Amino acid sequence: MSExxxxxxxxxxxxxxxxxxVHEHHPENGTLLGFWIYLMSDCLIFxxxxxxxxVLGRNYAGGPSGAEIFELGTVALNTxxxxxxxxxxxxxxxxxQKKNVKATLVWLAITGVLGACFLYLELDEFTHLIHExxxxxxxxxxxxFFALVGTHGxxxxxxxxxxxxxxxxxxxxxxxxANYRRLACLSMFWHFLDVVWIGVFTYVYLMGVxx
Amino acid sequence: xxxxxxxxxxxxxHDDHMEAHGSFKDYxxxxxxxxxxxxxxxxxxxxxxxxxxxxxxxxxxxAAVQVVVHMVYFLHMNSKSEGGWNMMAMILxxxxxxxxxxxxxxVMYHMNxxxxxxxxNDGASTHGMHDMQ
Numbered sequence: 001m002s003e004x005x006x007x008x009x010x011x012x013x014x015x016x017x018x019x020x021x022v023h024e025h026h027p028e029n030g031t032l033l034g035f036w037i038y039l040m041s042d043c044l045i046f047x048x049x050x051x052x053x054x055v056l057g058r059n060y061a062g063g064p065s066g067a068e069i070f071e072l073g074t075v076a077l078n079t080x081x082x083x084x085x086x087x088x089x090x091x092x093x094x095x096x097q098k099k100n101v102k103a104t105l106v107w108l109a110i111t112g113v114l115g116a117c118f119l120y121l122e123l124d125e126f127t128h129l130i131h132e133x134x135x136x137x138x139x140x141x142x143x144x145f146f147a148l149v150g151t152h153g154x155x156x157x158x159x160x161x162x163x164x165x166x167x168x169x170x171x172x173x174x175x176x177x178a179n180y181r182r183l184a185c186l187s188m189f190w191h192f193l194d195v196v197w198i199g200v201f202t203y204v205y206l207m208g209v210x211x
Numbered sequence: 212x213x214x215x216x217x218x219x220x221x222x223x224x225h226d227d228h229m230e231a232h233g234s235f236k237d238y239x240x241x242x243x244x245x246x247x248x249x250x251x252x253x254x255x256x257x258x259x260x261x262x263x264x265x266x267x268x269x270x271x272x273x274a275a276v277q278v279v280v281h282m283v284y285f286l287h288m289n290s291k292s293e294g295g296w297n298m299m300a301m302i303l304x305x306x307x308x309x310x311x312x313x314x315x316x317x318v319m320y321h322m323n324x325x326x327x328x329x330x331x332n333d334g335a336s337t338h339g340m341h342d343m344q
Contacts, residue, residue, distance in 0.1 A: 033293045033300075040304040047308040051315035076253050083245055086285055090238035191285040195278055201249075202274035206256045210263040 035185045039192050042155075046196050049148040053204060059140035066141070066208025069134060071125075075205045078121050079197065085114035086194045089187055096183050099175050104183075108167050111190070115160045122153050145204065152200055155193050162186055233287050241284025248277040 057066075092107035126146070129135065136146035166186060169179050233241075252270040255261060261269065282288040282301075290298050 033296055036293065036297050037300050040300050043304050044307060044311070047311045051312050054312065054316050055319040072253065072257055079249055079253075083242070083249065086245075086281075087238055087242040090233065090241075090285065091235075093233075094235055094238070188286060191281060194285070195281045198249075198274050198277050198281070202252060202270050206252055206270050207267055209256060210266060 031181055032184060032188075035188060039188060042192070043196075045151070046148075046199070049144075049151055050199060050203065053144040053148050056140035056144040057204075057208070061139035061141075063139035063142065064134055066145075066205070067211070069129060069132075070205050070209050072205065072209060074121055074125060075201055078118050079201050081114045081118040081121070082194050082197050085111045085118070086191055088114065089190050093183060093187050096170075096175050096180055101170060101174055104170055104175065105167055108163060108170070112160055112163050112167075115156055115163070119153060119156055119160070122149070126150070148204065149200060152193065152196055155189075155196075159186070159190055159193060162189070233284065237284050237287070241280055244280045244284070245277055248273050248280065 088107050088111045092104050092111060095103035095107055129142075134142055136143045163186060166179070166182055169182065173179060175183075252273045255266050255270060260266075288297060288301065292298070
């Protein structure tokens with residue numbers, strides 16, 4: 001109700017748009033800042049999982065070590081998928097800024113496909129390990145590994161679900177203020193996951209294969 | 212109500228965001244830097260260029276630099292975004308992160324170091340187990 005009052009009062013006075021700007025500006029920033037604070041709290045979840053891995057990562061309990069089960073070629077490919085998906089999401093944001101609905105949808109679709117490729121390779125690795133009998137129950141190292149990498153994968157899964165939802169939203173309603181804000185939030189989420197992955201491939205995979 | 216809302220809110224908040232999100236140049240620079248900063252650690256580890264101990268520190272360094280590159284070029288972090296509160300939240304998180312990570316590693320390393328003589332003394336512990344059974 002207060003919005004109507006503000007706008008009508010603004011329309012009656014000399015400069016309606018600036019009146020509305022003041023009103024609209026704060027909730028807009030609030031969403032992005034609030035989402036950033038959510039990401040920071042998510043960051044702490046990952047910090048705990050990294051700490052767990054740092055403590056348990058070499059407790060093999062007679063099971064396999066990282067050097068025996070990690071395939072760096074696959075990890076490099078996965079890293080490439082995520083990195084490419086980061087820049088294609090960036091291009092989707094640039095297209096959205098120009099209000100180009102079609103280009104936005106195409107770049108979002110490419111991002112989603114790259115994310116799905118990443119997930120496919122990761123699930124392939126997980127099922128392969130579990131088939132060999134190297135599931136999370138095998139050793140402290142594998143428990144910490146599955147918890148950390150699995151949580152990251154779960155985030156990517158939800159990111160893809162969110163991305164598909166937004167594609168429908170953008171397709172139906174175009175790029176309006178609300179949809180642009182949603183795209184900006186998912187953009188932060190997606191890039192944040194790529195940042196976490198830097199930690200994963202460096203600390204878990206690359207350092208895991210070193211003696 | 213929502214019509215009024217949209218008609219006015221539209222181009223204003225759109226313009227607002229044009230500033231906040233990076234340019235084509237930003238994304239390209241960030242991407243190229245990331246590719247380089249990713250490729251070098253993989254190359255170092257896969258081709259065994261350096262001693263393992265040195266490699267660990269070098270690749271951790273590359274990861275730290277790449278995190279900063281992502282923050283600046285992809286997440287568009289700077290001290291002014293969201294009136295500086297973004298940066299504040301991040302600084303707090305980094306402090307907590309350092310406490311959690313270094314604290315866990317430090318404490319658990321010392322516990323391991325102190326426990327080791329007893330734990331690794333296989334003869335004594337298996338005898339102990341037998342006695343108990």
